[in-house]
Amino acid sequence: MGLFGDLFWSGLEKIGDAKLKYDERKIQREYEEACRRAEERHRQHEEKLERDRQRAEERRERERERAEREKAMRLSTLKSDTESAARELSNYKSSTVNPQLSSQTLKAQNAMRVSEAEMTNDVNSRINRQIEHDEVCDTSALKNELALVDDLLRKISQIEQGNAA
């Protein structure tokens, strides 16, 4: 090989070394860049997930609060209705049920606590007492007449027995 040849080959070697060195750095750079970009994307993704979580949480919170508000409103309305119905019931008992009752205890008892069976017994007893009173008034003369008839029948029977052949 001559000098030229030697120069040529040594030059080529140098260029080859340099080129190689250049490619490794580039790859390293590109790799690092890629890693950085990947990390960036990952971070952005994490941030997005976090934001989504927060938004979902906020939405749930808002919904819960709204539900609580609605529940409170519904309860308030229901309580008001219940009170109104209970007041109406109490008035009905005082004005309509109590005049039918004889028992002061039942009259004094609250509408929601009083026993319907006891009230019915009380009313039935009162009506039956009135019936018995009316029956006594209306039939006492007839019952006396019946007793007189029975007394005479007994005496007639005694006379018959005393005079039987």
Next chain:
Amino acid sequence: MLSKKDVDALGMLAGPEVYQKWQGLIEKLSSGSKITVANTGLYNSGKSSLFNALLGREHFKVGAIPTTKTGDREILTDSIELLDTPGIDTPDSSDDAAAFDALMRSDIILMIHNVKTGMLNRAEYEWLKRIAEGMNRETIADRMIFVSTWTDEIQDKSDLEKLRSEIQRQVREAANGIEIRYAEVSAKRFKTGIENDKKALVDASGIPEFRNFVIDAAKKFSEKAESLRRQELLNLCRITRDRLNDKRRSVSDEIDGRKRRIRSRYDGAFETWRGILSRFTSMRGNVQSKLNECKSISYDSYFENRIYDM
């Protein structure tokens, strides 16, 4: 035996006829052994005249207008008492009731008919029928005598015979087929005979014979009286018991009817209460339902107690 108070009660409960029969029977039982012979018939039929003829003196008042208001009594013999009763079918209907009452208390009844008037008129026929129905059937023949008076006023014997036959038929029919003893007298002829001392007239009047007939009938009746009275008493007890049982049924039915009417009056009260209670139950159910709904949302014991205490 029944007291006066019991008999009065029977009048109210078993009817006036039962009352009269008991009155008569009690009177008979209390009068001892004396037999009461009573007359009956239309006023002015000669009832009192006949009794005066039997007595042989003018004791009972005689007149063309109703004279006897209440039963007049006079003793005929030691064991016989005559009872002159008011005439029937007079304008005063209380006379009939008084006469019937007196007859039912007597032992022997003389039904007097004036033959001058012909056959029995409707009032006499119905009266005889009523007496027969009021007596124990088995004693009618012993206790009743039918007497035709004023027979001397019928001159024609065949007319009298015919009339007698018709009257006897009527009497039998009114007495429901029972043969009643029959006699004919003329008190007027008797009186004339006595006043003029004409024995033939007295005998022809039939009065002496009839007097003996009555005394004999009374004697025979007296002999049978005790068993007849017992029989009469038992019969009266049976009638009274039937009437009282009828009364008992009707009073019991009336009591039951009144009780039913009273109870039906109160059906409305029970119905009203059922309506009130039904509304009360519904209203209370509504309150309880709302309260349960409240509790399902949020349990609030304070609220619940407040509702229960309203």
